[in-house]
Amino acid sequence: xxxxxxxxxxxxxxxxxxxxxxxxxxxxxxxxxxxxxxxxxxxxxxxxxxxxxxxxxxxxxxxxxxxxxxxxxxxxxxxxxxxxxxxxxxxxxxxxxxxxxxxxxxxxxxxxxxxxxxxxxxxxxxxxxxxxxxxxxxxxxxxxxxxxxxxxxxxxxxxxxxxxxxxxxxxxxxxxxxxxxxxxx
Amino acid sequence: xxxxxxxxxxxxxxxxxxxxxxxxxxxxxxxxxxxxxxxxxxxxxxxxxxxxxxxxxxxxxxxxxxxxxxxxxxxxxxxxxxxxxxxxxxxxxxxxxxxxxxxxxxxxxxxxxxxxxxxxxxxxxxxxxxxxxxxxxxxxxxxxxxxxxxxxxxxxxxxxxxxxxxxxxxxxxxxxxxxxxxxxxxxxxxxxxxxxxxxxxxxxxxxxxxxxxxxxxxxxxxxxxxxxxxxxxxxxxxxxxxxxxxxxxxxxxxxxxxxxxxxxxxxxxxxxxxxxxxxxxxxxxxxxxxxxxxxxxxxxxxxxxxxxxxxxxxxxxxxxxxxxxxxxxxxxxxxxxxxxxxxxxxxxxxxxxxxxxxxxxxxxxxxxxxxxxxxxxxxxxxxxxxxxxxxxxxxxxxxxxxxxxxxxxxxxxxxxxxxxxxxxxxxxxxxxxxxxxxxxxxxxxxxxxxxxxxxxxxxxxxxxxxxxxxxxxxxxxxxxxxxxxxxxxxxxxxxxxxxxxxxxxxxxxxxxxxxxxxxxxxxxxxxxxxxxxxxxxxxxxxxxxxxxxxxxxxxxxxxxxxxxxxxxxxxxxxxxxxxxxxxxxxxxxxxxxxxxxxxxxxxxxxxxxxxxxxxxxxxxxxxxxxxxxxxxxxxxxxxxxxxxxxxxxxxx
Numbered sequence: 001x002x003x004x005x006x007x008x009x010x011x012x013x014x015x016x017x018x019x020x021x022x023x024x025x026x027x028x029x030x031x032x033x034x035x036x037x038x039x040x041x042x043x044x045x046x047x048x049x050x051x052x053x054x055x056x057x058x059x060x061x062x063x064x065x066x067x068x069x070x071x072x073x074x075x076x077x078x079x080x081x082x083x084x085x086x087x088x089x090x091x092x093x094x095x096x097x098x099x100x101x102x103x104x105x106x107x108x109x110x111x112x113x114x115x116x117x118x119x120x121x122x123x124x125x126x127x128x129x130x131x132x133x134x135x136x137x138x139x140x141x142x143x144x145x146x147x148x149x150x151x152x153x154x155x156x157x158x159x160x161x162x163x164x165x166x167x168x169x170x171x172x173x174x175x176x177x178x179x180x181x182x183x184x185x
Numbered sequence: 186x187x188x189x190x191x192x193x194x195x196x197x198x199x200x201x202x203x204x205x206x207x208x209x210x211x212x213x214x215x216x217x218x219x220x221x222x223x224x225x226x227x228x229x230x231x232x233x234x235x236x237x238x239x240x241x242x243x244x245x246x247x248x249x250x251x252x253x254x255x256x257x258x259x260x261x262x263x264x265x266x267x268x269x270x271x272x273x274x275x276x277x278x279x280x281x282x283x284x285x286x287x288x289x290x291x292x293x294x295x296x297x298x299x300x301x302x303x304x305x306x307x308x309x310x311x312x313x314x315x316x317x318x319x320x321x322x323x324x325x326x327x328x329x330x331x332x333x334x335x336x337x338x339x340x341x342x343x344x345x346x347x348x349x350x351x352x353x354x355x356x357x358x359x360x361x362x363x364x365x366x367x368x369x370x371x372x373x374x375x376x377x378x379x380x381x382x383x384x385x386x387x388x389x390x391x392x393x394x395x396x397x398x399x400x401x402x403x404x405x406x407x408x409x410x411x412x413x414x415x416x417x418x419x420x421x422x423x424x425x426x427x428x429x430x431x432x433x434x435x436x437x438x439x440x441x442x443x444x445x446x447x448x449x450x451x452x453x454x455x456x457x458x459x460x461x462x463x464x465x466x467x468x469x470x471x472x473x474x475x476x477x478x479x480x481x482x483x484x485x486x487x488x489x490x491x492x493x494x495x496x497x498x499x500x501x502x503x504x505x506x507x508x509x510x511x512x513x514x515x516x517x518x519x520x521x522x523x524x525x526x527x528x529x530x531x532x533x534x535x536x537x538x539x540x541x542x543x544x545x546x547x548x549x550x551x552x553x554x555x556x557x558x559x560x561x562x563x564x565x566x567x568x569x570x571x572x573x574x575x576x577x578x579x580x581x582x583x584x585x586x587x588x589x590x591x592x593x594x595x596x597x598x599x600x601x602x603x604x605x606x607x608x609x610x611x612x613x614x615x616x617x618x619x620x621x622x623x624x625x626x627x628x629x630x631x632x633x634x635x636x637x638x639x640x641x642x643x644x645x646x647x648x649x650x651x652x653x654x655x656x657x658x659x660x661x662x663x664x665x666x667x668x669x670x671x672x673x674x675x676x677x678x679x680x681x682x683x684x685x686x687x688x689x690x691x692x693x694x695x696x697x698x699x700x701x702x703x704x705x706x707x708x709x710x711x712x713x714x715x716x717x718x719x720x721x722x723x724x725x726x727x728x729x730x731x732x733x734x735x736x737x738x739x740x741x742x743x744x745x746x747x748x749x750x751x752x753x754x755x756x757x758x759x760x761x762x763x764x765x766x767x768x769x770x771x772x773x774x775x776x777x778x779x780x781x782x783x784x785x786x787x788x789x790x791x792x793x794x795x796x797x798x799x800x801x802x803x804x805x806x807x808x809x810x811x812x813x814x815x816x817x818x819x820x821x822x823x824x825x826x827x828x829x830x831x832x833x834x835x836x837x
Contacts, residue, residue: 070810070826080800107812128817134824136809147752147800 011059011170014045014083018072019099019139020065022048023156024090028062030159038163041170055079060169061086066096067140071133080146085169088148089162091155093141100139107137150175154184233270238263243278250279251594253289253576254559257296266297285577292578292724293559294348295364295517302337302344304382309359311350311479312714313637313700319358322375323347329379343382349562349718350479351518354637354700355401355644363388366521367395396521400486401644404660406631407623408607409647411494416538418497418610422504423544425613430505431457436617438629439609443473443565443602444672444696446628449609452599455589457506459597468508469598470499471588472606473570475516477562478673479718480698483633484603486645488515488522491607492529496553498606500538501613502599503551511553512593514570517560526555562722563772567600569724580726581770604633604697624650628689632697636661639703646699648688655684657699665704668787673698674715675775678708678782708787709794712780713741719776730773733764737777743803749795754784 017025025048031038046055055061061083067073080086091097102110115126142148152165161181168175229238242259246252256275261267267290276283290296308314308323323334327345332338335346353359356368362378365388374395381391402409422430434450441447456468472495476484487495499511515523530553533539543549556574558564564573568582571593592598601609608630612620621629628650634657637643641662648657658666669679671688672695679686679693686693702711720738725731737760740753761777768774784791806826814824 070823073806073826108816111813111816126816126818128819130819130821130823134810134813134817134819137812138804138809140804144803145806146802147750 011042012045012057013042013047013060013062013166014055014058014079015047015049015062016055016064016075016079017048018063018065018075018093018142019068020090020092020097022064024064024093024162027090027154027156027159028162031163032159034163038166055082058083059085060166062089063087063093063142064089066092066099067136067142067145068099069133069135073136073145076142076146085149086146087150087152087165088142089152090157091153094143094151094153096139096141097155100141103138107135111135152177153182157181230264230268233268235264235268235271235274239271239274239278243275248278248280249576250281251576253279253281253286254293254573255556255576257286257290257293258557258559261296265303266300269298289576289578293517293561295560300337300341302342303385304343305361305363306343306345306378306382307348307351307361308346309349309351309353309357309361310347310714310718311354311357312711313354313480314350314357314359315710315714316638316706317358319360319370322358322370322372325372326375326379329376330382342385348518348560349477349722350481352476352482352485352516353398354480354482354635356399357637361518364517364520365396366398366518368398398485398489398521400490402486402490402647403636403642403644404646404648406647406649408494408604408611408631408633409491409645411611413614415493415533416497416536416544418494418613419500419504419538420544422501422613423546423549427457427505427507430501430613433612433617434505434609437612437620438617438627439605439612439620440628440690441602442604442608442632442696443567444478444676444694446690446694449601449605452589452601453502453506455587456508456592456597456599459590461596463595465594465596467510467594467596468503468506469593469596470502470506470508470511471567471570471574471593471598471600472499472511472513472603473565473567473600474519474603475514475558475565475570476519476603477516477565477722478675478696478698479715480635480637480670480673480700481696482635482637483645483697485519485522487603487607487633488519488526492526494607494610495603496529496533496538497613498601498608498610499553500543500551501609502601502606504543504549506597506599508599509550509552511551512574513553513555514558514564514574515555516558516565520557523555523557530555561724562718563724563770566770566772569770570600571598578724578726580724581772583769602696625687625689625691627691632688632695634688634695634699635697636699636701638701639663639666639706640701650689651687653685653687654679654693657688658684658701661701663701663703666701667704667706668702668708668711668783670700670702670711670779671698672696673700674718674779675771676778678779678786680786707790708783709745709790712783713738713745715779716741716776719772723772723776727767727769727773729764729767730769730776733760733768733773734776736760737780741780744791744794747794747796748801748803749791750797750799750801751795752800754791757781757784 044050045058046052055078061079088094092099111126115124154161161177164177164181165175239260242256246256260271264271272286272290273283276286290298308319327334330343332343332345337344351359351361351366353368358370359368360370431450431454434453439449441449461467474484474488503511539552541550543551561579563569564579566581567588569579573579574593588598588600590597624630631647631649634646636646654669671677671679671693688695716738720734723730723734737757740756743749744753757780761781764773764776
């Protein structure tokens, strides 16, 4: 039986950066020419690469960054609703990371100092435009707000790690990074 | 006691185990018991000049790094806590890196690197204490003393906190004040204690009845009925000869009473045959009296009223394996027993039962030394106990080598539970065949059960092995039990349909704890208490256990706070599996046992707390925006999660 097997449906992939630095996305681009192999297997939905503003039904969602404001949570929930598999990519998504270093500072005090009482400020005001998302009192890792299926540690995870993870997933294997790709020093 | 059922530790090379630090102790120093208040003025503490102050302690323990735990305890008795300067002096004196000294000091929960107040009150936090209202009493005392739980009062007078089970479950709620056990707390007693502390009355002048610890022996069988002279068992063993005694032990088929049920004669015979080595070659008998498994208190009773039998048992073991030294590792919570145990040992020395030429037999040397633990459950695991005896952090070793070939100081060592050694004394007198006739085929003899919880008559019950759970429940007056936790949090939880099962190694093995939960109890809260116990007692050495036990406790809190979902239940199962395969020792492997059992047998207790069938955030999203709303003065739909956002078509 040599009848041509129909090409499998391309999987849809969405990515976003919440309270992150886009470093994980830069690392994602480090898969370099393998990006061409990747687009044979997947098509992008919402992602900085496509500039699509809202996520539609997807197979895989990659989330960079933790949660520092209300918008982060709305976006994360949109991803969770639409993605069959949701992945926390990088230290900020997994643990809160660098932004979570503000967690020991009281938000009220912080806003007060920055916008109202800092020396040299005259007539300061805490920004209150409804367009601006409100900051959360603490920065949270994303698994505290929605169910997360997989975690890729690293700050950032290497391009190789992201490639290995995605190809495992695309081939139907449970992703396993193994020691070299989890070794950070 | 941590069940020695944990004998499945992974095989590998141990990097931290060293046989060094041989005890250079010439004369056995008396251990000062932690009662009363530290004796040093704040001026000396502030000066940081500890050399003079600590010299007597360091001299008494021969500046031996192997006795670091003792040195730290006595230093703390003098200073009230262990200031950084004192650790430096000790490190220099014993010739150990300072980091190691601080590592040991930081490991044990009864050692404090920060001041803890002149009165340190620790409420026993076992579930049975909670069921008797300990949490309300703790709040009451905090209110009375104007202190926040876990913090030292501003005047440095007092701190109030919780500690793991203190082994007084039959007469709780219990607590420790400056290490001294106190029982049967009530609102009235707590009120009085608050006054005594505020008036700074020395503990020696507190009412004696507060310190009263009763045996509460409810059912006696062969062990608790035995009543013979000190030394009788030892003389009987000497008359049988070492090989003869071993043969009797083999005949008796006695199995360890600490939980694992390892056959005792195999341990003894292996240690007897194992080669001693090095300059200080010797064999050791170690009695594991670190009864830390919540709900267990049988060893407390044996140490209180059957110490002769125990010391006879240790001597019999020593004689049989050819050991010259016995070590009794007594948990810090039982420090109040120390004076009477020391007195007993003095009497035995005077009666020729310890020392050189024991029982007049030339060349037969055996003496017993008591060492105190410092509040670490994991030290009930035999290799962690050996580490602690050697003055190190109580981190379990990797086996093999087993203690019978390389135990205390690397020498052949038999580590037995208190009850096991008492049984060995019985066998010496009455013979192995007699013992084998009691109990069941694979579980010979009797077993002491520590019964607590929702029963009319809590206390110690001795039964021949093979007794059904149902009969025990009838005897102790457990009218409407819905569950029994057998062998403590690391053991097994039985529901009503399993009450016909039997206490024996063939069916339900136990180290002795038997906690009964009435129909009105919430089994979720029971499991949650156990989850926090393990998170607190994990020694921190291996990541799966250190992190895993905390993750489980967090999951349980999330469910308990009404923010759980099936996701958390799945997580608990996942972590349970992971801890089983990846933990360094049995603590981690057993840490989720009770959760696993209750999740199977009392699942509705969990499910009724779940907020939804999908995932729920671990915190209140809308509340998390409250600070920012206040600062910005905004109250528009975009400034909310929940109803307001939903009304406006937002995402909530």
